[in-house]
Amino acid sequence: MLSPSQGKLVRNGEERKSVICIEGNIASGKTTCLEYFSKTSNIEVLTEPVSKWRNVQGHNPLALMYQDPERWGLTLQTYVQLTMLDRHLSTVAAPVRMMERSIYSAKYIFVENLYKSGKMPEVDFAVLSEWFEWIVKNIAIPVDLIVYLQTTPQTCYERLKQRCREEERVIPMEYLEAIHNLYEDWLIKQTSFKVPAPVLVISADDDLQKMLHQYEENRERILTARRA
Numbered sequence: 001m002l003s004p005s006q007g008k009l010v011r012n013g014e015e016r017k018s019v020i021c022i023e024g025n026i027a028s029g030k031t032t033c034l035e036y037f038s039k040t041s042n043i044e045v046l047t048e049p050v051s052k053w054r055n056v057q058g059h060n061p062l063a064l065m066y067q068d069p070e071r072w073g074l075t076l077q078t079y080v081q082l083t084m085l086d087r088h089l090s091t092v093a094a095p096v097r098m099m100e101r102s103i104y105s106a107k108y109i110f111v112e113n114l115y116k117s118g119k120m121p122e123v124d125f126a127v128l129s130e131w132f133e134w135i136v137k138n139i140a141i142p143v144d145l146i147v148y149l150q151t152t153p154q155t156c157y158e159r160l161k162q163r164c165r166e167e168e169r170v171i172p173m174e175y176l177e178a179i180h181n182l183y184e185d186w187l188i189k190q191t192s193f194k195v196p197a198p199v200l201v202i203s204a205d206d207d208l209q210k211m212l213h214q215y216e217e218n219r220e221r222i223l224t225a226r227r228a
């Protein structure tokens with residue numbers, strides 16, 4: 001249940017739990033990272049609701065968006081915003097919640113990219129922006145740490161091809177470069193949008209074995225992240 005506290009709606013009982021968001025480009029290895037940490041007791045992992053984006057009452061807004069972003073970008077991103085908000089507000093039993101992406105990157109990276117690349121009409125961008133502003137103004141969406149899996153767009157392109165998700169066959173290298181640049185501006189240069197939490201950067205071009213080693217090296221830092 002949501003209750004008012006200091007001018008915002010707050011999820012009851014979640015105040016003392018920590019929230020880690022795993023951010024990174026498409027196919028950078030976020031799900032693989034979450035799978036690894038899901039074996040740790042005391043962590044509850046919440047993956048991105050991609051299956052919902054591929055099937056809402058028999059429709060596939062993810063596929064529609066890739067086929068015709070001007071027409072379907074708003075449809076997909078409205079649904080992404082709703083389902084990510086639902087993820088942020090869901091109750092978890094464990095003291096640490098590890099999430100794939102966030103409502104923040106949905107707006108600052110993906111909506112921004114559609115708009116900046118001329119593929120989202122100004123009115124659609126305005127509607128999504130007002131929705132987003134309302135949500136973050138009225139609902140507490142705490143994040144304690146952002147783990148940024150930093151890759152080259154080339155690595156993501158190779159992994160994307162290997163993963164072979166049907167809807168993503170049309171994604172060109174330039175799309176991954178645009179998403180990469182937006183992530184770098186937001187989380188590394190910190191010049192575009194407000195960063196809601198400290199950022200831990202992990203180089204993620206390495207093979208799986210090396211990645212697991214890096215996750216172990218950073219385990220303590222990740223699991224002890226707490227907001228002030």
Ligand SMILES: Nc1ncnc2c1ncn2[C@@H]1O[C@H](COP(=O)(O)OP(=O)(O)O)[C@@H](O)[C@H]1O
Pocket residue numbers: 024025026027028029030031032033159160162163204205206207208209211
């Ligand atoms: N370190 C890695 N080295 C090589 N392949 C990887 C690595 N991490 C993930 N993969 C593979 O790359 C693809 C995308 O990984 P995934 O975890 O689904 O990315 P994301 O969730 O960020 O989209 C998958 O096929 C996965 O098995």
Ligand SMILES: Nc1ccn([C@H]2C[C@H](O)[C@@H](COP(=O)(O)O)O2)c(=O)n1
Pocket residue numbers: 024025026027028030048050062076077080105106107110111168
């Ligand atoms: N706000 C968003 C979030 C994700 N997507 C797309 C990008 C991918 O095709 C897919 C899932 O991303 P992944 O977890 O594999 O990085 O959803 C989007 O268009 N808008």
